[in-house]
Amino acid sequence: MSSFNRRFLLLALPALAACGFEPVYVTGGSAEGLRGSILVDEPTTQDGFNLVTQLEQRLGRAQAPVYGMSVTLEVEEKGLAISGSNDITRYNVLGTAVYVLRNLGSNEQVYKGTVNTFTAYSASAQPVATLAAKRDASERLMTALADKITTDLLINSGKF
Template sequence: MSSSDRRHFLSLLAVAPLAGCGFAPVYAPGGAGQVLRGQVLVAAPDTRLGFQLVSRLEERLGLPEAETYLLGYTIETSETDLAITGTNDITRINIAGTVRFTLTETATDTEVLADSVSTFTAYSTTSTAVATAAARRDAQDRLMIALADQVMSRLLASSLRWS
């Protein structure tokens, strides 16, 4: 067996278990990603962090055409000093975040999903207050994007149970 035939055989062998497991791409026509698109109204934000979270979710879900579901959420963040020099200067700060969310079917007011996601990011402090403030804001934005992507993953993974 030549080397290219062996690779072809091994790739087919690796994909074979997926054929019987019910695996289906979420963004395929009729997949979970397409079912959710334009169907979820995300609760209006009331903070800058909420605005970043909602912006990313709407980017992934699309603006609601039919408000079949309402996605409510709460955001919690905390900061921890990570790196402290010998002179007690803080040089790196960790921001941890958690989003607790509920998805409610609007027609029946039935909660179809309640879950939470958590992650963290960090930023470096510098000698200028302006640069440190910009780094903090950027870290917060990255945190909200990561949390929104995790919320989307949970919605997509569970959507076949409730959609």
């Protein structure tokens, strides 16, 4: 069975090359100069701080920034499940991030994108537990948005 897997892999590699597949981090790849070159604007909220922290983990902290990024966050909480006593027991937290990448030398916009996702948490009879679940959901939302922003930038890095 393992010889079949090797044969399949050997046959799949030329097919990937023929379809234009190219690793983004390879030397000379489209995202080679992206790591450590994006300076994200200072956050003004806790969600913004969490998002910037996650972006810096993925893209590297800007050492010699070439690009600046501003991010506009919109977070909305919606009740999802209601108990028989009309208490909301589950919440969806919806997040949208609109970001603009600009060249720091010319201050010209080079790319603009929008990503969105959601997460959820359960309410509890204990207020402290509910608050902890809400904070955790918010952090998970910012992590997911940072993942989506990073993926979008890597996919489109050849455009700027």
